[in-house]
Structure formats: structure tokens, C-alpha cells
Amino acid sequence: MNWKTFYALLSRDGHVARRNLLPMLLQNLLQPLLLTFVFGRVLTTGGMMKGSFKDVLLPGVMAISMVLSGVQGVAMPLITEFQFTREIEDRLLAPIANGWLAVEKIVAGMIQAMVAGLVVIPAAWLTMGSGVHMSFHQPVEFLVVALLVALFASAGGLALGCSVGQTQIGLMFSLVLAPMMMFGCAYYPWSLLAAFPVLQYAVLVNPLVYASEGLRGALAPQVPHIALWIVTAALAAIDLVLIVVGLQKFHKKAVS
Amino acid sequence: MGISIRIENLRKIYDSPPPSAARGAGFSFVSQRSAGPKEKKKKFEVVALDGISMEIRSGEIFGLLGPNGAGKSTTIGILTTRTEPSGGRAFIGEYDVWQEQVKAKRLIGVVPQRPNLDFALTAREILLFHGAYFGQGRKEREERAQKLLEQFKLTDRADHMVRGFSGGMMQRVSIARAMMHDPEVLFLDEPSAGLDPQTRLLLWEIIREYNGLGKTIVLTTHYMDEADALCQRIAIIDHGRIIAQGTPAELKSSIPGGYLLRLRFDRVPDELVAGLKELPGVTEARQKDAASLDLYADRGGPLIAGIVNAAQAAGAELHDVHIAEPSLENLFLHHTGRSLRD
Numbered sequence: 001m002n003w004k005t006f007y008a009l010l011s012r013d014g015h016v017a018r019r020n021l022l023p024m025l026l027q028n029l030l031q032p033l034l035l036t037f038v039f040g041r042v043l044t045t046g047g048m049m050k051g052s053f054k055d056v057l058l059p060g061v062m063a064i065s066m067v068l069s070g071v072q073g074v075a076m077p078l079i080t081e082f083q084f085t086r087e088i089e090d091r092l093l094a095p096i097a098n099g100w101l102a103v104e105k106i107v108a109g110m111i112q113a114m115v116a117g118l119v120v121i122p123a124a125w126l127t128m129g130s131g132v133h134m135s136f137h138q139p140v141e142f143l144v145v146a147l148l149v150a151l152f153a154s155a156g157g158l159a160l161g162c163s164v165g166q167t168q169i170g171l172m173f174s175l176v177l178a179p180m181m182m183f184g185c186a187y188y189p190w191s192l193l194a195a196f197p198v199l200q201y202a203v204l205v206n207p208l209v210y211a212s213e214g215l216r217g218a219l220a221p222q223v224p225h226i227a228l229w230i231v232t233a234a235l236a237a238i239d240l241v242l243i244v245v246g247l248q249k250f251h252k253k254a255v256s
Numbered sequence: 257m258g259i260s261i262r263i264e265n266l267r268k269i270y271d272s273p274p275p276s277a278a279r280g281a282g283f284s285f286v287s288q289r290s291a292g293p294k295e296k297k298k299k300f301e302v303v304a305l306d307g308i309s310m311e312i313r314s315g316e317i318f319g320l321l322g323p324n325g326a327g328k329s330t331t332i333g334i335l336t337t338r339t340e341p342s343g344g345r346a347f348i349g350e351y352d353v354w355q356e357q358v359k360a361k362r363l364i365g366v367v368p369q370r371p372n373l374d375f376a377l378t379a380r381e382i383l384l385f386h387g388a389y390f391g392q393g394r395k396e397r398e399e400r401a402q403k404l405l406e407q408f409k410l411t412d413r414a415d416h417m418v419r420g421f422s423g424g425m426m427q428r429v430s431i432a433r434a435m436m437h438d439p440e441v442l443f444l445d446e447p448s449a450g451l452d453p454q455t456r457l458l459l460w461e462i463i464r465e466y467n468g469l470g471k472t473i474v475l476t477t478h479y480m481d482e483a484d485a486l487c488q489r490i491a492i493i494d495h496g497r498i499i500a501q502g503t504p505a506e507l508k509s510s511i512p513g514g515y516l517l518r519l520r521f522d523r524v525p526d527e528l529v530a531g532l533k534e535l536p537g538v539t540e541a542r543q544k545d546a547a548s549l550d551l552y553a554d555r556g557g558p559l560i561a562g563i564v565n566a567a568q569a570a571g572a573e574l575h576d577v578h579i580a581e582p583s584l585e586n587l588f589l590h591h592t593g594r595s596l597r598d
Contacts, residue, residue, distance in 0.1 A: 090374055255340050
């Protein structure tokens with residue numbers, strides 16, 4: 001393992017991310033924040049929703065923001081870099097085994113997802129105004145869940161980015177990301193799906209469910225949520241699978 | 257230290273279309289095989305390299321010459337760890353390029369057929385990060401980047417994003433990047449494709465200069481004059497096989513009667529034709545019209561005196577001589593029956 005090269009690859013991604021910071025933040029945070037404003041502020045202040053909905057929404061919005069920014073932060077550049085121009089070739093020729101470049105992409109995506117998650121908490125809080133009840137009494141649980149969510153987002157981004165072509169990006173959003181967000185228990189607790197028993201168990205294949213429920217359990221334990229140990233175990237298993245799949249797909253893309 | 261390259265019975269069969277459209281590596285359908293006639297869907301299988309063996313000596317400029325799709329880019333792809341060989345082995349120095357990729361990657365610099373620059377960066381950043389990937393310290397890489405930017409006449413656009421660069425400029429950045437970590441072996445895949453004549457000469461100059469530092473240089477080309485002018489040794493590849501190998505001079509002299517002398521007289525009497533045929537080294541004398549004649553021979557200049565004498569003996573007068581030296585183009589034609597550009 002060649003740490004100097006690994007660090008240089010990581011600083012290249014950091015450099016590019018810093019250069020695109022504003023558009024990137026807008027791309028990943030504007031939509032969740034607008035949604036927060038409409039559902040968490042307009043509808044609650046107007047009396048269409050209970051004030052306690054804010055506590056349900058905030059962890060969910062955080063989960064969505066982390067997943068979106070992690071997936072996009074890894075998948076989108078990879079799709080471009082593996083395209084026609086093969087921009088990634090330069091880094092594939094760096095003196096480090098190809099797999100480490102994929103690992104570097106995962107680490108870079110995790111950092112982006114963590115930053116997005118940490119930015120969205122105060123931003124969403126401010127957007128929703130008063131009446132948000134967040135708890136920071138479980139910092140370790142919060143950190144573990146957040147890191148697992150970030151890993152899920154960026155390993156998922158790696159797997160997606162190495163399987164999707166440039167022409168299918170729109171399809172990736174409408175077929176993968178949109179249903180994932182709607183059925184990811186981000187806007188409602190999982191227990192609410194009890195009224196739809198089939199759906200309640202079907203959504204369990206959706207990793208975002210564990211992300212939303214886990215962050216809910218860590219940040220707003222007063223809201224009903226899936227037990228943290230289940231969430232942690234599920235996320236860890238999903239992460240492992242995505243890392244293996246992502247690395248395999250990356251290898252296939254990297255070498256002809 | 258010079259680094260040599262050894263290739264042993266290298267084979268490459270693509271079972272899916274290679275992503276090398278990006279590298280412009282056209283490949284020819286050398287033999288498309290299916291497992292059996294009854295098989296419903298024909299399996300995609302393209303033999304790009306069909307057992308190539310060769311040795312590139314340390315410190316030489318070696319050219320891989322051949323038409324599009326001959327297997328040149330696949331050879332470079334394998335030697336630069338970017339393509340997995342289906343069979344055989346390739347060594348950069350003592351390292352097996354597939355087994356010891358990282359060690360091999362340290363020794364090589366690669367200029368791809370089409371610029372694959374990192375579009376998210378400026379020209380200078382491309383060089384700086386490339387240096388960083390290879391573990392160069394900040395001061396070292398800044399100095400080296402500046403030097404290369406100057407050498408490649410890129411200083412005025414150094415801090416612009418490369419996205420807006422012209423093809424020639426991108427090519428120069430590509431070459432500068434490949435030389436950034438001072439590799440022992442430099443691979444250039446079709447380096448002068450799409451370059452204007454002036455930039456091409458600059459490129460040749462740079463290649464010769466880099467070779468002068470004792471570096472090994474491997475380039476692919478389908479330009480005869482480039483191979484001739486630049487390379488110390490050449491391998492001619494076609495359909496995934498090496499059909500000839502040697503120095504340009506050796507290769508050219510291997511064609512029987514490689515020289516062509518186009519002669520013009522005031523008239524061509526029969527005894528003149530007979531006299532010319534008897535000159536040493538002449539393989540064929542073909543009369544074109546009443547006043548001109550083509551002579552195929554294994555030598556050029558040394559025949560002139562004999563031609564003049566034969567003309568005098570036959571009572572004719574020599575008006576004009578044009579000697580066409582043996583060319584690689586002729587060699588390729590000789591070996592394959594096709595012109596290189598077909």
C-alpha cells in the first residue's frame with residue numbers, strides 16, 4: 001500500500017470538490033431544504049401537519065442528503081471519467097493497485113456525504129424554525145450510524161457509477177434514486193407503514209430505510225424507529241455487499 | 257539505468273467489444289469464431305494479438321508500425337497494465353507487467369492515442385497532481401511542472417482548464433504529463449496523429465532529446481516516414497502478428513530489388529534493354545514507353561555508371577535518372593500485398 005499516492009489521489013478529489021463546492025451544495029441540498037421548508041414549515045405552521053412532524057422529517061432529510069451527495073459525488077464523476085475520454089486513465093497509471101483507487105473514491109464519497117449530512121442538520125433546523133426536538137445524547141450511536149450511511153452512499157455510488165453509462169443517468173435517477181427516496185422512510189417512520197403490511201416488509205430491501213430509521217433513532221429517539229442494533233447490522237451488511245460489488249465492477253471497467 | 261522490454265508469445269482475445277474505442281484502437285475482425293454452428297447467439301470474439309514475441313532494448317526508440325486494427329494499441333495496452341493479456345507474458349525490465357503492476361507502473365510514462373486529460377483540472381494542476389501520484393515532493397513537482405510547461409510552450413495557458421484546449425495543446429499536455437515523473441520507458445500511441453507538421457517536428461525533437469537521456473521509447477505509428485526518421489528498430493504488425501522486425505535499413509534491404517530506378521533516354525533500343533538487364537543486381541527492366549524505362553534492382557547509385565555505359569553501347573543518350581529508395585511502404589506491400597493505408 002502506497003499512502004503517498006493514496007493521499008495524492010484523495011487530495012485531487014478534494015481539490016476538485018472544493019472548486020465545485022457551491023454548485024455541489026446547491027445540487028445536493030437545495031431540494032431537501034425546499035422540501036423541508038414546505039413540509040416542515042409551511043404545512044406545520046398552517047396546521048395541516050402536527051408540529052412533531054418536524055422531528056420525523058429532519059433525520060430523514062439528513063439521510064436523503066447524505067445518500068444523494070455520496071452517490072452523486074462518486075457515481076457522476078466515475079461515469080464521466082470512464083466514458084469516451086477515459087479521464088481516469090491517468091490515475092489508473094498511478095503507482096498503486098487499481099483497487100485502491102476505488103477505495104479512494106469510496107473514502108472521498110464518504111467525506112462528501114458526512115459534510116452534506118452535517119451541513120443539512122443546522123440548515124434544516126433553521127428552515128423549520130422553532131419546535132424541533134433533536135437529541136444529541138447518543139453521540140457514539142449517531143457517529144456510527146452516520147458513518148455507515150456515508151459508506152453505503154459512496155459504495156453504492158461506486159457500484160452505480162461503474163454499471164451505468166452516460167446515457168442512462170436520467171434513468172438511474174428515475175428508476176433507482178426516486179423510488180428509493182419515496183420508499184426510504186425519510187418522510188415518515190417505518191412503523192407508519194403498518195397499515196400496508198406488504199409494503200412495510202417490501203421496503204426493507206431499501207437501504208435508505210435503515211439510514212432514515214437509524215438517524216431517527218440517534219437524533220430523535222422519541223419518534224418510533226427500528227432498533228439501532230438492527231439498523232447497524234443491516235447497514236453494515238449492505239455496505240459490505242456494495243463494497244464487494246463496487247470493487248468488482250470497478251475492476252471490470254478499469255481493465256480491458 | 258536503461259530498461260528493456262520483453263514480450264513472450266503475447267495473445268489477446270477480446271470477448272466483448274473493448275472499451276478502446278476511446279483509445280481509438282480500431283481492431284480488425286481477424287477471426288471471428290463461434291463455439292459451434294448450432295449456437296444461437298454468435299459469441300463475440302476478436303483476436304487482437306496472435307502470439308507476439310519481441311524484445312525492445314534499453315535506450316532505443318522502437319516503433320510498432322502497422323495499419324489501424326493491427327494490434328499496436330493492444331500491445332501498448334498490455335505493456336502499460338491497462339489491458340489484461342489472454343496469454344503470454346510481458347516484462348518491463350524485470351517486472352511482469354500483469355503480476356507486478358505497481359512496480360511496472362513506476363517505470364513507465366504513457367501518452368495515449370487520444371488525450372485523456374483530467375478535465376476537472378488546469379494544465380499545471382494536471383502535472384502537479386501527476387507528480388504527487390508518483391510521490392514527488394511539492395518543490396520538486398512545482399519546478400518540474402514549470403520546466404515542462406516551458407519546454408512544451410504551454411506557459412501562457414498553464415492555469416487554464418484543459419477542457420478548452422485545442423487538440424494539439426492537449427497532446428502536448430499529455431506528453432508533458434507522461435514525462436512528469438521522469439519514467440525510464442515512454443510509450444507513445446500514435447503520437448503525431450492529428451498534429452500539424454510544425455508540432456510534429458517539435459514532438460520528434462522532444463522524443464529524440466528524451467531518448468538522449470538513455471530512456472527507452474516505444475511508439476506506434478502508421479506513418480512510414482515517422483518510423484523511418486525516428487525509430488532505431490521497428491516491428492511491423494498486421495492482424496495481430498509481427499510480420500517483420502529490424503532496423504529501418506535492414507527491413508528495407510530485405511525486399512528483393514528494393515530500389516526502383518526510373519530512367520529516361522532519347523530512345524530505347526532493344527539492345528539497351530538487354531544490356532541493362534545484364535547489369536549486376538538488376539532484377540527487372542520494364543520498358544514504359546518509347547523513351548522511358550523502369551529498372552528494379554538491389555542497389556541504386558552504384559548502377560549509374562553501368563547504365564551510362566550500356567546506353568552509349570546501344571547508341572542511346574541518358575536524359576534523366578530518378579532513384580526511389582526502398583521504403584517501408586514497399587516492404588509492407590511486399591509482405592501483405594496491401595498498402596498500409598488500406
